[in-house]
Amino acid sequence: MVNTQELETVARNMVAKGKGILAADESMGTIKRRFDSIKIESNEENRRAYREMLFTTKGIEEAISGVILFDETLRTKTSDGTPFPQLLSKKGIMPGIKVDKGPVDIPNFPGEVVTEGLDGLRARLKEYKELGAKFAKWRAVISIGDGIPTYTCLELNGEALARYAALSQEPGIVPIVEPEVLLDGSHTIERAQEVTEHTLKVTFTQLFLQRVYLEGMILKPSMVVPGKDSPKKASVEEVAERTIRCLKRSVPAAVPGIAFLSGGQSAESATEHLNAMNAMGPLPWEVTFSYARALQDPALKAWKGDPGNIGAAQKIFYHRAKCNSAARTGSYNKQMEAAA
Numbered sequence: 001m002v003n004t005q006e007l008e009t010v011a012r013n014m015v016a017k018g019k020g021i022l023a024a025d026e027s028m029g030t031i032k033r034r035f036d037s038i039k040i041e042s043n044e045e046n047r048r049a050y051r052e053m054l055f056t057t058k059g060i061e062e063a064i065s066g067v068i069l070f071d072e073t074l075r076t077k078t079s080d081g082t083p084f085p086q087l088l089s090k091k092g093i094m095p096g097i098k099v100d101k102g103p104v105d106i107p108n109f110p111g112e113v114v115t116e117g118l119d120g121l122r123a124r125l126k127e128y129k130e131l132g133a134k135f136a137k138w139r140a141v142i143s144i145g146d147g148i149p150t151y152t153c154l155e156l157n158g159e160a161l162a163r164y165a166a167l168s169q170e171p172g173i174v175p176i177v178e179p180e181v182l183l184d185g186s187h188t189i190e191r192a193q194e195v196t197e198h199t200l201k202v203t204f205t206q207l208f209l210q211r212v213y214l215e216g217m218i219l220k221p222s223m224v225v226p227g228k229d230s231p232k233k234a235s236v237e238e239v240a241e242r243t244i245r246c247l248k249r250s251v252p253a254a255v256p257g258i259a260f261l262s263g264g265q266s267a268e269s270a271t272e273h274l275n276a277m278n279a280m281g282p283l284p285w286e287v288t289f290s291y292a293r294a295l296q297d298p299a300l301k302a303w304k305g306d307p308g309n310i311g312a313a314q315k316i317f318y319h320r321a322k323c324n325s326a327a328r329t330g331s332y333n334k335q336m337e338a339a340a
Contacts, residue, residue, distance in 0.1 A: 052078050100117040189238065
């Protein structure tokens with residue numbers, strides 16, 4: 001039997017007041033691209049040094065409840081030999097793990113993908129639990145384009161997300177369910193809202209069919225924003241209003257929290273949008289962040305792979321975490337950026 005009490009407690013702690021989740025689960029390909037941008041090699045030592053710089057930042061536990069790790073990172077130790085999960089747990093930060101194996105093309109559906117990784121997942125989850133993981137993450141990738149997404153794509157990804165969620169809850173691991181609607185494209189904000197709502201409704205139908213315990217999961221959706229190549233931009237208020245309307249129509253209030261992905265938004269935009277949503281008054285769920293680039297990018301650029309820059313990079317990382325912590329209560333403002 002699933003331990004619903006354990007799941008519920010962890011899920012609620014993940015979205016505790018003033019806190020959010022750091023996504024540090026970059027795959028080998030993604031971390032290489034990040035390191036290419038600062039002209040350093042993506043080797044085991046540099047990856048360890050970078051994550052250690054982030055995780056040892058003083059005070060981040062004030063704003064970060066959990067960190068999503070990649071398989072390698074879950075098994076990595078700090079320079080003094082402390083396993084990363086232990087380092088985080090000592091600070092009161094819960095370690096989590098990305099478990100999907102990435103997207104692959106759907107045969108006969110050009111431009112659409114489904115996420116793989118269900119084979120052997122039960123055994124992997126058991127091992128991850130033993131290594132200290134409290135929660136897991138699985139990402140589905142939905143593109144907006146001419147005639148896409150199709151219902152087949154939404155159904156396949158929704159089913160995989162629900163299968164993963166049910167398997168995660170079995171050993172007492174809280175699933176983060178991430179159906180990401182990509183920012184790529186020239187679509188309008190209206191089209192983004194329509195696709196996001198449809199995606200979430202299909203996903204929650206599958207979660208219901210597979211008897212996933214909603215009180216013991218976290219949703220990680222995209223914000224409703226126009227495509228990055230769209231000629232028509234949207235105000236912060238419009239993004240917040242459309243996103244919340246979309247979520248109210250499709251996410252049951254039983255879900256304890258919604259932790260947004262940043263999806264390529266700038267660090268400041270992601271914070272502003274989150275702040276505007278929380279400023280809209282009482283919402284059915286906790287609304288927080290689960291950012292990767294929007295939390296890490298400014299610190300990565302300051303670090304540049306140089307040990308001499310660790311202090312400056314950690315200061316920037318702490319600042320971004322605190323800005324997003326303020327956005328959790330709708331109390332962030334532009335002046336906070338000047339104080340960095």
